[in-house]
Amino acid sequence: MLQQLSQRVYVVGGGSNKGLIAGPKGLIAVDTGLDDSHARRLLKAAEELGRPLTAVLTTHAHADHFGGHAWLARRTGCRIYAPAGEDAVLRHPVLEPFSLYGGALPPAGLRGKFLLAPPCPVHEVVQPGPLEVEGIRIEAVPLPGHSLGQMGYRVDEVFFVGDALFPSEALQKYYAPYCVDLDETLRSLEHLAGSRAATYVPGHGPLFCDSESLAAAVAAHRQRLEELRSRVLACLSAPLTADQVLAAVLAEAGEHLPDAAGFVLARAPILACLTSLHRAGLVEERVEENAWRWARKMTPAG
Numbered sequence: 001m002l003q004q005l006s007q008r009v010y011v012v013g014g015g016s017n018k019g020l021i022a023g024p025k026g027l028i029a030v031d032t033g034l035d036d037s038h039a040r041r042l043l044k045a046a047e048e049l050g051r052p053l054t055a056v057l058t059t060h061a062h063a064d065h066f067g068g069h070a071w072l073a074r075r076t077g078c079r080i081y082a083p084a085g086e087d088a089v090l091r092h093p094v095l096e097p098f099s100l101y102g103g104a105l106p107p108a109g110l111r112g113k114f115l116l117a118p119p120c121p122v123h124e125v126v127q128p129g130p131l132e133v134e135g136i137r138i139e140a141v142p143l144p145g146h147s148l149g150q151m152g153y154r155v156d157e158v159f160f161v162g163d164a165l166f167p168s169e170a171l172q173k174y175y176a177p178y179c180v181d182l183d184e185t186l187r188s189l190e191h192l193a194g195s196r197a198a199t200y201v202p203g204h205g206p207l208f209c210d211s212e213s214l215a216a217a218v219a220a221h222r223q224r225l226e227e228l229r230s231r232v233l234a235c236l237s238a239p240l241t242a243d244q245v246l247a248a249v250l251a252e253a254g255e256h257l258p259d260a261a262g263f264v265l266a267r268a269p270i271l272a273c274l275t276s277l278h279r280a281g282l283v284e285e286r287v288e289e290n291a292w293r294w295a296r297k298m299t300p301a302g
Protein backbone atom coordinates (compact mmCIF):
# COMPACT_ATOMS: atom_id res chain seq x y z
CA MET A 1 0.00 0.00 0.00
CA LEU A 2 2.73 2.47 1.07
CA GLN A 3 5.56 2.53 -1.44
CA GLN A 4 8.75 4.57 -1.05
CA LEU A 5 9.88 6.36 -4.23
CA SER A 6 12.79 8.44 -2.96
CA GLN A 7 14.34 9.35 0.37
CA ARG A 8 11.35 11.48 1.31
CA VAL A 9 8.60 10.71 -1.25
CA TYR A 10 6.01 7.93 -0.95
CA VAL A 11 2.90 6.84 -2.83
CA VAL A 12 -0.25 5.30 -1.35
CA GLY A 13 -2.21 3.30 -3.95
CA GLY A 14 -5.70 1.85 -3.96
CA GLY A 15 -8.25 3.28 -6.42
CA SER A 16 -6.17 6.37 -7.02
CA ASN A 17 -2.55 7.25 -6.35
CA LYS A 18 -1.95 9.62 -3.48
CA GLY A 19 1.46 11.01 -2.54
CA LEU A 20 3.17 11.65 0.78
CA ILE A 21 6.21 13.93 0.98
CA ALA A 22 8.19 13.98 4.22
CA GLY A 23 9.47 17.39 5.28
CA PRO A 24 11.10 18.78 8.40
CA LYS A 25 7.76 19.96 9.77
CA GLY A 26 5.52 17.06 8.75
CA LEU A 27 4.04 15.23 5.79
CA ILE A 28 2.49 16.77 2.69
CA ALA A 29 -0.15 14.73 0.85
CA VAL A 30 -0.69 14.98 -2.90
CA ASP A 31 -4.44 14.49 -3.47
CA THR A 32 -6.62 12.53 -1.02
CA GLY A 33 -8.70 10.20 -3.23
CA LEU A 34 -12.44 9.73 -3.57
CA ASP A 35 -13.76 9.85 -0.02
CA ASP A 36 -13.20 9.53 3.73
CA SER A 37 -11.97 5.93 3.41
CA HIS A 38 -9.17 7.06 1.07
CA ALA A 39 -8.28 9.90 3.45
CA ARG A 40 -8.21 7.44 6.39
CA ARG A 41 -5.79 5.21 4.47
CA LEU A 42 -3.58 8.23 3.82
CA LEU A 43 -3.61 9.20 7.51
CA LYS A 44 -2.81 5.62 8.52
CA ALA A 45 0.19 5.67 6.15
CA ALA A 46 1.28 8.98 7.72
CA GLU A 47 1.06 7.40 11.17
CA GLU A 48 3.21 4.49 9.95
CA LEU A 49 5.80 7.07 8.94
CA GLY A 50 5.49 8.57 12.43
CA ARG A 51 4.85 12.15 11.38
CA PRO A 52 1.91 14.54 11.41
CA LEU A 53 0.14 15.27 8.14
CA THR A 54 0.27 19.05 7.88
CA ALA A 55 -0.58 19.97 4.27
CA VAL A 56 -2.41 18.71 1.18
CA LEU A 57 -1.54 19.61 -2.42
CA THR A 58 -4.30 19.23 -5.02
CA THR A 59 -3.56 18.30 -8.63
CA HIS A 60 -7.07 19.16 -9.85
CA ALA A 61 -10.61 19.60 -8.61
CA HIS A 62 -12.19 16.28 -9.57
CA ALA A 63 -14.10 14.55 -6.78
CA ASP A 64 -11.97 11.38 -7.02
CA HIS A 65 -8.88 13.47 -6.22
CA PHE A 66 -10.16 15.82 -3.49
CA GLY A 67 -13.04 13.80 -2.01
CA GLY A 68 -10.98 13.11 1.13
CA HIS A 69 -9.81 16.71 1.67
CA ALA A 70 -12.69 17.81 3.96
CA TRP A 71 -12.33 14.80 6.30
CA LEU A 72 -8.55 15.21 6.48
CA ALA A 73 -8.77 18.96 7.11
CA ARG A 74 -11.26 18.41 9.97
CA ARG A 75 -9.25 15.57 11.44
CA THR A 76 -5.74 17.07 11.23
CA GLY A 77 -6.15 20.81 10.69
CA CYS A 78 -3.86 20.49 7.63
CA ARG A 79 -3.45 23.39 5.19
CA ILE A 80 -4.97 22.84 1.76
CA TYR A 81 -3.27 24.00 -1.43
CA ALA A 82 -5.12 24.12 -4.77
CA PRO A 83 -4.21 25.44 -8.24
CA ALA A 84 -5.66 28.80 -9.31
CA GLY A 85 -9.12 28.24 -10.79
CA GLU A 86 -9.45 24.73 -9.37
CA ASP A 87 -9.70 26.30 -5.88
CA ALA A 88 -13.24 27.53 -6.66
CA VAL A 89 -14.45 23.94 -7.12
CA LEU A 90 -12.93 22.79 -3.81
CA ARG A 91 -14.86 25.54 -2.04
CA HIS A 92 -18.03 25.03 -4.13
CA PRO A 93 -17.95 21.38 -5.35
CA VAL A 94 -21.35 21.62 -7.06
CA LEU A 95 -19.47 23.51 -9.80
CA GLU A 96 -18.19 20.13 -11.07
CA PRO A 97 -21.58 18.47 -11.84
CA PHE A 98 -23.02 21.92 -12.60
CA SER A 99 -20.54 22.48 -15.45
CA LEU A 100 -20.85 18.87 -16.71
CA TYR A 101 -24.61 19.40 -16.89
CA GLY A 102 -24.13 22.47 -19.09
CA GLY A 103 -24.41 25.16 -16.43
CA ALA A 104 -27.65 24.26 -14.64
CA LEU A 105 -28.35 22.59 -11.32
CA PRO A 106 -27.76 18.86 -11.99
CA PRO A 107 -30.27 16.08 -11.15
CA ALA A 108 -29.55 13.34 -8.59
CA GLY A 109 -27.79 11.09 -11.14
CA LEU A 110 -24.95 13.63 -11.33
CA ARG A 111 -24.69 14.15 -7.58
CA GLY A 112 -23.03 10.88 -6.58
CA LYS A 113 -19.65 10.93 -4.83
CA PHE A 114 -17.75 10.44 -8.11
CA LEU A 115 -18.88 13.87 -9.30
CA LEU A 116 -19.72 15.73 -6.09
CA ALA A 117 -17.21 15.89 -3.21
CA PRO A 118 -17.76 17.57 0.17
CA PRO A 119 -16.65 21.25 0.25
CA CYS A 120 -13.34 22.08 1.92
CA PRO A 121 -11.35 25.22 2.71
CA VAL A 122 -8.45 26.35 0.49
CA HIS A 123 -5.64 28.04 2.43
CA GLU A 124 -3.19 28.61 -0.42
CA VAL A 125 -3.79 29.11 -4.15
CA VAL A 126 -0.93 27.53 -6.13
CA GLN A 127 0.65 29.41 -9.04
CA PRO A 128 3.09 27.79 -11.50
CA GLY A 129 6.74 27.69 -10.44
CA PRO A 130 8.69 26.99 -7.27
CA LEU A 131 6.55 26.47 -4.21
CA GLU A 132 7.68 26.30 -0.58
CA VAL A 133 5.42 24.00 1.45
CA GLU A 134 6.19 23.17 5.08
CA GLY A 135 9.88 23.74 4.47
CA ILE A 136 10.05 21.69 1.25
CA ARG A 137 10.72 23.12 -2.19
CA ILE A 138 8.28 21.76 -4.77
CA GLU A 139 7.93 22.71 -8.42
CA ALA A 140 4.34 23.37 -9.52
CA VAL A 141 4.07 22.47 -13.22
CA PRO A 142 0.93 23.45 -15.19
CA LEU A 143 -0.62 20.42 -16.94
CA PRO A 144 -3.95 21.84 -18.16
CA GLY A 145 -6.40 20.16 -20.53
CA HIS A 146 -7.92 17.39 -18.40
CA SER A 147 -9.17 20.26 -16.24
CA LEU A 148 -8.64 23.97 -16.81
CA GLY A 149 -6.04 24.50 -14.09
CA GLN A 150 -4.55 21.06 -13.44
CA MET A 151 -1.12 21.25 -11.79
CA GLY A 152 1.62 18.63 -11.59
CA TYR A 153 4.09 18.63 -8.68
CA ARG A 154 7.76 17.73 -8.85
CA VAL A 155 9.83 16.97 -5.80
CA ASP A 156 13.25 15.35 -6.01
CA GLU A 157 13.02 13.03 -9.05
CA VAL A 158 9.33 12.25 -8.59
CA PHE A 159 6.68 13.90 -10.76
CA PHE A 160 3.02 13.74 -9.67
CA VAL A 161 1.11 14.35 -12.91
CA GLY A 162 -2.55 14.03 -11.86
CA ASP A 163 -4.77 12.91 -14.73
CA ALA A 164 -2.56 14.45 -17.46
CA LEU A 165 -1.64 10.87 -18.40
CA PHE A 166 -4.13 7.98 -18.47
CA PRO A 167 -3.07 4.36 -17.96
CA SER A 168 -3.83 1.91 -20.77
CA GLU A 169 -6.64 0.35 -18.66
CA ALA A 170 -8.49 3.69 -18.72
CA LEU A 171 -8.04 4.01 -22.50
CA GLN A 172 -9.47 0.50 -22.88
CA LYS A 173 -12.45 1.29 -20.66
CA TYR A 174 -13.31 4.73 -22.07
CA TYR A 175 -13.08 5.44 -25.79
CA ALA A 176 -13.30 9.21 -25.19
CA PRO A 177 -10.66 10.04 -22.53
CA TYR A 178 -11.96 12.86 -20.36
CA CYS A 179 -10.67 16.33 -21.20
CA VAL A 180 -12.08 19.85 -21.31
CA ASP A 181 -9.50 21.29 -23.73
CA LEU A 182 -8.12 18.87 -26.30
CA ASP A 183 -5.31 21.14 -27.56
CA GLU A 184 -4.05 21.85 -24.03
CA THR A 185 -4.24 18.13 -23.17
CA LEU A 186 -2.00 17.36 -26.16
CA ARG A 187 0.42 20.13 -25.14
CA SER A 188 0.57 18.77 -21.57
CA LEU A 189 1.36 15.29 -22.96
CA GLU A 190 4.10 16.86 -25.06
CA HIS A 191 5.48 18.51 -21.94
CA LEU A 192 5.56 15.14 -20.15
CA ALA A 193 7.30 13.51 -23.11
CA GLY A 194 10.04 16.14 -22.94
CA SER A 195 10.44 16.07 -19.16
CA ARG A 196 12.94 13.99 -17.22
CA ALA A 197 12.05 12.38 -13.90
CA ALA A 198 12.93 9.06 -12.29
CA THR A 199 9.30 8.26 -11.42
CA TYR A 200 6.02 9.57 -12.81
CA VAL A 201 2.96 9.16 -10.59
CA PRO A 202 -0.30 9.37 -12.56
CA GLY A 203 -3.61 9.81 -10.73
CA HIS A 204 -4.62 6.23 -11.54
CA GLY A 205 -2.87 3.01 -12.52
CA PRO A 206 0.75 1.90 -12.42
CA LEU A 207 3.68 4.30 -11.98
CA PHE A 208 6.15 4.93 -14.81
CA CYS A 209 9.71 4.32 -13.74
CA ASP A 210 11.56 4.40 -17.08
CA SER A 211 11.50 6.66 -20.12
CA GLU A 212 10.33 3.88 -22.49
CA SER A 213 7.14 3.07 -20.58
CA LEU A 214 6.41 6.78 -20.14
CA ALA A 215 6.91 7.45 -23.86
CA ALA A 216 4.61 4.53 -24.77
CA ALA A 217 1.85 5.76 -22.43
CA VAL A 218 2.14 9.34 -23.72
CA ALA A 219 1.97 8.09 -27.33
CA ALA A 220 -1.10 5.90 -26.64
CA HIS A 221 -2.98 8.75 -24.92
CA ARG A 222 -2.06 11.21 -27.68
CA GLN A 223 -3.00 8.76 -30.42
CA ARG A 224 -6.42 8.15 -28.86
CA LEU A 225 -7.16 11.89 -28.61
CA GLU A 226 -6.11 12.47 -32.22
CA GLU A 227 -8.18 9.49 -33.38
CA LEU A 228 -11.19 10.80 -31.45
CA ARG A 229 -10.89 14.21 -33.10
CA SER A 230 -10.57 12.59 -36.55
CA ARG A 231 -13.68 10.48 -35.94
CA VAL A 232 -15.65 13.51 -34.78
CA LEU A 233 -14.66 15.33 -37.97
CA ALA A 234 -15.39 12.29 -40.15
CA CYS A 235 -19.02 12.04 -38.97
CA LEU A 236 -19.74 15.71 -39.71
CA SER A 237 -20.32 15.41 -43.46
CA ALA A 238 -23.96 16.22 -42.60
CA PRO A 239 -24.85 18.65 -39.79
CA LEU A 240 -25.25 16.95 -36.36
CA THR A 241 -25.85 18.10 -32.80
CA ALA A 242 -23.05 17.38 -30.30
CA ASP A 243 -25.16 14.58 -28.75
CA GLN A 244 -25.61 13.00 -32.20
CA VAL A 245 -21.85 13.18 -32.73
CA LEU A 246 -21.33 11.47 -29.36
CA ALA A 247 -23.78 8.68 -30.23
CA ALA A 248 -22.21 8.16 -33.69
CA VAL A 249 -18.60 8.08 -32.43
CA LEU A 250 -19.33 5.72 -29.51
CA ALA A 251 -21.46 3.40 -31.68
CA GLU A 252 -18.50 3.07 -34.02
CA ALA A 253 -16.22 2.34 -31.05
CA GLY A 254 -18.72 -0.22 -29.64
CA GLU A 255 -19.06 1.58 -26.29
CA HIS A 256 -22.32 1.71 -24.31
CA LEU A 257 -22.66 4.44 -21.72
CA PRO A 258 -24.16 3.17 -18.45
CA ASP A 259 -25.89 6.25 -17.06
CA ALA A 260 -26.12 10.05 -16.98
CA ALA A 261 -22.74 10.42 -15.24
CA GLY A 262 -21.07 8.26 -17.90
CA PHE A 263 -22.84 10.27 -20.58
CA VAL A 264 -21.66 13.72 -19.44
CA LEU A 265 -18.11 12.43 -18.87
CA ALA A 266 -18.01 11.15 -22.48
CA ARG A 267 -19.71 14.27 -23.87
CA ALA A 268 -17.07 16.68 -22.50
CA PRO A 269 -14.21 15.32 -24.68
CA ILE A 270 -16.54 15.30 -27.73
CA LEU A 271 -17.32 18.98 -27.07
CA ALA A 272 -13.58 19.60 -26.58
CA CYS A 273 -12.96 18.00 -30.02
CA LEU A 274 -15.59 20.27 -31.60
CA THR A 275 -13.95 23.34 -30.04
CA SER A 276 -10.52 22.19 -31.23
CA LEU A 277 -11.82 21.59 -34.79
CA HIS A 278 -13.58 24.96 -34.72
CA ARG A 279 -10.37 26.69 -33.57
CA ALA A 280 -8.60 25.05 -36.53
CA GLY A 281 -11.27 26.35 -38.92
CA LEU A 282 -12.39 22.84 -39.91
CA VAL A 283 -15.99 22.92 -38.63
CA GLU A 284 -18.76 25.48 -38.28
CA GLU A 285 -21.70 25.65 -35.92
CA ARG A 286 -25.20 26.96 -36.45
CA VAL A 287 -28.52 27.01 -34.62
CA GLU A 288 -31.37 26.09 -36.95
CA GLU A 289 -34.91 25.06 -36.05
CA ASN A 290 -33.83 25.34 -32.41
CA ALA A 291 -31.10 22.70 -32.77
CA TRP A 292 -27.39 23.54 -32.40
CA ARG A 293 -25.60 21.63 -35.15
CA TRP A 294 -22.01 21.21 -36.26
CA ALA A 295 -20.78 20.47 -39.77
CA ARG A 296 -17.52 20.14 -41.63
CA LYS A 297 -16.56 23.44 -43.25
CA MET A 298 -16.76 23.18 -47.02
CA THR A 299 -13.72 24.57 -48.76
CA PRO A 300 -14.63 26.79 -51.73
CA ALA A 301 -14.69 24.83 -55.01
CA GLY A 302 -11.63 25.17 -57.20
Ligand SMILES: [Zn+2]
Pocket residue numbers: 060062146163
Ligand atom coordinates in the same frame (compact mmCIF):
# COMPACT_ATOMS: atom_id res chain seq x y z
ZN1 LIG B 1 -9.57 13.92 -13.16
